[in-house]
Amino acid sequence: MQFGAQVLAVGGTRFRLWAPAARQAEVVLEPGGAHAMQVLADGWHEAVVPGAGAGSRYRYRLDGGTPVPDPASRYNPDDVHGASEVVDPAAYAWQDAGWRGRPWHEAVVYELHVGCFTPEGSFAAAAERLAELAALGVTAIQLMPLADTPGARNWGYDGVLMFAPEAGYGRPDDLRALVDRAHALGLMVFVDVVYNHFGPDGNYLHGYCPQFFNAAHQTPWGAAINYDGEHKAAVRAFFVANALYWVEEFHCDGLRLDAVHQIRDDSALAIVEEIAQALAQGPGRQRHVHLVLENERNQAQRLAPAGLATAQWNDDLHNAAHVLLTGETDGYYADYAQAPHELFARALAEGYAYQGQVSPHLGEPRGEPSGQLPPTAFVSFLQNHDQVGNRAMGERLDRLVGAQRLEALYACLLLAPHIPMLFMGEEFAASTPFLFFCDFEGELADAVRNGRRAEFKRFAVFADEAARARIPDPNAEATFAQSKLRWAERETTPHRERLALVGRLLALRHQHLVPRLAGAAQGGRSLGAGRFVRVAWPLANGARWELQANLQDAAVPAPLAVSEGGQPIYVSHAGTGMPPWSVRVSLHTP
Incomplete structure (x- = not known):
């Protein structure tokens, strides 16, 4: 390097x-x-x-x-x-010499924050829990950003030393041992990386190397990283080297690129594409290496097979699901307020719900056609660090809606041909919140605390200053402590029942769906109407996968619900009709 x-x-x-x-x-x-x-x-x-x-x-x-x-x-x-x-x-003695990764269609992703995943909050403690994830049916862990951040706790998106694993989690060789253990269990390891900004404390580059930034582009964090101005060559080389670093020096299986829509780059070859090429032409020649994007612009052109990235986080599916589950329509959820079931079905079938239509929230068109992409081009989820942690109180979905509704949506998530992702603890309906936390000091700590509370002023429940004062202080150690998982919950009701359901759904996925996913070349079709979701996807060798879900409080009679022929894979209920919040999945072969 x-x-x-x-x-x-x-x-x-x-x-x-x-x-x-x-x-x-x-x-x-x-x-x-x-x-x-x-x-x-x-x-x-x-x-x-x-x-x-x-x-x-x-x-x-x-x-x-x-x-x-x-x-x-x-x-x-x-x-x-x-x-x-x-x-x-x-110097580290690797034990994974035979590891070549896993093909993407086998991925079941589990996002985790190292500091909150275990009571100890370390790489070593996380490694001890991986066997339970592998037994559940998880095939990949995605680590929230590891680049060193100021203080003792942080989500990771305030990184300033891009090559230094967070010292609070252990030494670099402890991270290598975590990856080694994951590979021994058949688990891929992805790292979330942030290439759109540096954190606000501890970045000395502004002081002695202003060429690292380009004031011609402004971002929510100030001058943009200089990917396209004078002196850009060394800056681009820095981040390409960083991408290769996690994959080569730590044997990771891929990266998740945070908010690529916030990267300012007018180069003929965008830095995202240059990173993708470096991974494919470097370690990707010897083993499976995957690149996942977060991109609010819904740019299908960046995804395989036409583009270079493996997949994109499917925020549209999450947002539509959240609205139909909770009825919340604040902020960007307004885009899904009028027809959440139809948009959820479209996201299931084609990936993006918004494929060029005008977004009411943004007031401008958003997205590109995506039905031509394989379903595995989308990482879908019901919860992630943002969608939980950006709530004032960090509530998970189990605090907002009933179990019956959630169980129906988990069947849709885990038995759809997309790549499913779970957020840590979601598999056992964890009762712990995931709050926004950091460890800043002085004026910066005040600014973050006050800014966090001001964000929620527009919500009626937080219109009162006293109510906003109850929003946890991000800098308080107690805020971080509340966000740690309680693993003992897995043994008690209702947590063990959720864990059993997730395990059953993943077992069905691996047995019946995954073997046919490699040949799934394009999206599916939405065949339902209203709040009855029915989607069919073409799979390998002429097979068809069909999902039917009655996502409402009223039953649907049998004629609408029964599909012609096919092998039942999962049926959430007895009888021929579709009771409220029920799901039926079937496999149709030639």
């Missing part, structure tokens, strides 16, 4: 820093003193220090200023403002 500290086979360490605005740079070892760095072409500075090796602590000093951590630090044991530590990535 051309950035950061590289342990040399002949001894010593090579340090490389890109800082075109600096006239002079030094690497300062702690202890060990300062070592001048040679000025190279195109803004690079380099020094080889014979006495430095794995475990050495260091910072960079630019033009005699205050020493700063390495922006490409592989580990910052004393948080983002402390010294970086030299890491030898080749």
